[in-house]
Amino acid sequence: MAQSVKGMRDLFGAELRWFQHIEETARRVFGRHGYGEIRTPILEELDVFKRSVGESSDIVNKEMYQFTDKGGREVVMRPENTAGVVRAAIQHKLLINADPVLLYYIGPQFRYERMQTGRYRQFYQIGAESFGVATPESEAESLLMLHSFLTELGLKHLVFSINSVGTPESRPAFHAAIRAFFAQRADQFCEDCHRRLQSNPLRVLDCKNVKCQQALEGHPILTDHLDEASARHHARLKALLTDLGIPFTEDPRLVRGLDYYTRTAFEVLSSDLGAQSALLGGGRYDGLVKQLGGPDVPAFGWAIGLDRLAMVLQQVRGEAPRQAPALLVPLGERAATEALKLARSLWEAGVALQLETRGGALKKALASANRLGIQTVLILGDGELETGTVAVKHMATGEQETWPLAEVTARLANS
RNA sequence: GCGGCUGUAGCUCAGUUGGUUAGAGUACUGGAUUGUGAUUCCAGAUGUCGCCGGUUCGAGCCCGGUCAGCCGCCCCA
Numbered sequence: 001m002a003q004s005v006k007g008m009r010d011l012f013g014a015e016l017r018w019f020q021h022i023e024e025t026a027r028r029v030f031g032r033h034g035y036g037e038i039r040t041p042i043l044e045e046l047d048v049f050k051r052s053v054g055e056s057s058d059i060v061n062k063e064m065y066q067f068t069d070k071g072g073r074e075v076v077m078r079p080e081n082t083a084g085v086v087r088a089a090i091q092h093k094l095l096i097n098a099d100p101v102l103l104y105y106i107g108p109q110f111r112y113e114r115m116q117t118g119r120y121r122q123f124y125q126i127g128a129e130s131f132g133v134a135t136p137e138s139e140a141e142s143l144l145m146l147h148s149f150l151t152e153l154g155l156k157h158l159v160f161s162i163n164s165v166g167t168p169e170s171r172p173a174f175h176a177a178i179r180a181f182f183a184q185r186a187d188q189f190c191e192d193c194h195r196r197l198q199s200n201p202l203r204v205l206d207c208k209n210v211k212c213q214q215a216l217e218g219h220p221i222l223t224d225h226l227d228e229a230s231a232r233h234h235a236r237l238k239a240l241l242t243d244l245g246i247p248f249t250e251d252p253r254l255v256r257g258l259d260y261y262t263r264t265a266f267e268v269l270s271s272d273l274g275a276q277s278a279l280l281g282g283g284r285y286d287g288l289v290k291q292l293g294g295p296d297v298p299a300f301g302w303a304i305g306l307d308r309l310a311m312v313l314q315q316v317r318g319e320a321p322r323q324a325p326a327l328l329v330p331l332g333e334r335a336a337t338e339a340l341k342l343a344r345s346l347w348e349a350g351v352a353l354q355l356e357t358r359g360g361a362l363k364k365a366l367a368s369a370n371r372l373g374i375q376t377v378l379i380l381g382d383g384e385l386e387t388g389t390v391a392v393k394h395m396a397t398g399e400q401e402t403w404p405l406a407e408v409t410a411r412l413a414n415s
Numbered sequence: 416g417c418g419g420c421u422g423u424a425g426c427u428c429a430g431u432u433g434g435u436u437a438g439a440g441u442a443c444u445g446g447a448u449u450g451u452g453a454u455u456c457c458a459g460a461u462g463u464c465g466c467c468g469g470u471u472c473g474a475g476c477c478c479g480g481u482c483a484g485c486c487g488c489c490c491c492a
Contacts, residue, residue: 001465006483062416063490080492109492114416117485123492192489208488280492305492331450366452381450395452 007112007121017320018310019124022153023106026126029149033141035102035128040084042108046074051292052083054259063111065121077110082260082285082301083292085129090294094131100138101131106306118308127282127303134286134298136237139264140244142300146280147246150268153309154317160241160248161278162266163222164234165202165255168287170227175201177220188215202255221252230263237264260285264300279312280304324373325352326412328390329365331381339380342390342408351412369395378408 004010011019027037046066053059065077078084085103088094094101106126115121130142143160150158166174178201182189189204189212196203205216223234241248256265265283282302289297313320328346330339336359343355354374356365362379369377379391390408393400403411 003483059490111491113490114488115484116487119492125492278492303492308492329450362450363448363452368452370452377452379450383450391450393451398452400451 005121007115009120009122014320014322015310015314017322018313019306021320022126022306022309022313025152026104026106026149029145029152030104030128033102033145035104035145038085038088038103038105039107040078040081040088040105042077042110043069043075044078044084044087046076048083048087048292049076049079052086052260052288053080059111063113065110065112079111080109080303081105081107081125081127082129082288082303085127086289086292086294086299089131090289090292095289095295095297098132100133102128103131104128118305118311120307124306125303126306127301129299129301131289131299132297133300136233136240136264139237139284139300140240142302143241143246143266144244146268146302150279153313155312158247159269160246160266161251161254161269162237162241162248162264163251163254164226164230164263165222165261165265165283166226166230167262170225170230171202174220174222174225177225178202178204181218181220185215188212200259205253205255216253219253222255223250223252233263256281256283260288260291262286266302279309322373323352324375325354326376326378327354327356327365327369327372327374328378328380329356329362330359331362331379335380335382335385338385342380342405346409346412349409349413351409353412366393366395376412 030037046064049059049064059079064079067075069075085105089101089103104127107124108122109125110122112121113119128142128145130138147158147160165171179197182193182197182204186194190207190209193204193207193209193212196207202222204212205219205222207213207216223231226234238248238250251267254265254267255261261283263284263286265281267278267281269278280302282300284298284300286298289295289299328339328343330336336357339355343353346353354372356368358364366377368374375395377393377395379393381391384390384402388405389402390405391400392403
């Protein structure tokens with residue numbers, strides 16, 4: 001039997017309904033914040049990711065679906081969407097005037113890696129990016145939007161975990177501090193941390209190894225090594241979040257994996273998710289646009305994984321809500337003709353209705369309705385045709401009533 | 416990329432030291448009720464035991480390989 005490629009999966013049924021509900025909620029919430037959608041190609045030139053995500057990261061090193069196309073171009077199936085959005089914004093000159101540019105995206109991303117539950121080689125992300133504003137207020141706006149989004153999806157107990165990773169100018173001083181600290185107790189850290197210390201010293205801070213976390217006791221604090229402007233920025237964001245009543249904690253060990261982050265970095269944790277695993281992450285990336293050949297424009301954004309989010313919603317809220325249409329069941333050939341006509345007028349009036357076209361026994365139709373979760377069944381037989389009515393059975397209660405044909409549209413529209 | 420585990424009906428799973436025709440629950444189909452579901456009763460159908468090879472008189476069971484999934488690591492969403 002043919003089956004899907006490793007790490008790729010088909011979405012349908014109950015799980016897809018959560019995806020759709022999440023996407024609808026995102027479009028509604030983001031839209032009212034003034035964000036517009038952008039859809040970028042799945043394929044980008046290799047260079048776009050090398051210059052943004054960072055050559056030292058595993059994403060670029062070993063997790064990209066990368067190949068040479070028939071024209072000899074080195075292309076990559078995007079492993080994340082921020083770089084593509086930035087590339088597009090530069091290419092279409094969206095960032096050349098003073099107005100902020102607010103964009104969101106929804107789409108598949110690809111990483112060639114070992115898979116586990118909730119982690120796929122084709123996965124889906126929703127993200128929002130704000131270009132052109134460097135203020136803490138713009139971050140608060142973005143986080144507020146994110147908070148609405150998650151709250152309207154029914155997630156509770158959200159905690160925003162924030163930190164500041166400083167600027168490219170202030171970071172060398174911190175790197176020196178962390179190296180000095182590390183040197184005093186180098187034997188207590190794992191091999192990976194020794195490697196990280198060379199490639200990306202910040203990442204030593206969020207090693208998952210318990211021993212390393214213990215050894216980090218008393219480590220230098222990023223926010224103690226900020227330049228004055230970054231420190232003010234960080235303090236202002238915290239004050240805003242406090243005023244807005246958005247619960248947050250400061251996590252001095254929070255750093256993000258991608259190279260392009262500056263100042264604010266954050267994650268959202270949900271106790272609904274069980275343990276420590278973050279639901280989403282993001283932050284400020286002021287240098288990225290320029291790095292990719294655009295103007296020197298600040299930016300802030302975040303991305304959330306739909307696969308994981310859908311899984312959490314399934315856990316805390318159960319089955320995705322579904323709107324089952326009514327079912328119209330004709331009995332006999334003459335009724336079948338009339339049923340098509342009736343269904344047509346109902347459809348044209350915007351009523352959600354499924355039509356039984358198999359022509360079998362009524363009990364089969366009712367059994368189907370029961371399986372499909374249909375609440376209302378309209379029955380049209382000879383008796384109803386004579387009197388110009390339909391029999392209406394409510395599946396939940398088993399009760400049945402009679403509606404005049406002329407009232408069917410209005411009554412279904414109200415139910 | 417590294418380490419461990421699993422794969423039997425649509426789904427959840429049993430299956431003895433290797434032994435005849437591979438089972439249960441659930442779901443499904445038909446009937447009891449030719450115009451009334453979900454409950455009940457009766458009857459029925461259902462499998463390349465993931466795949467390929469090996470050992471054996473004999474393999475769902477043992478061995479090798481392979482594919483897929485799960486868990487941990489790396490990394491991240």
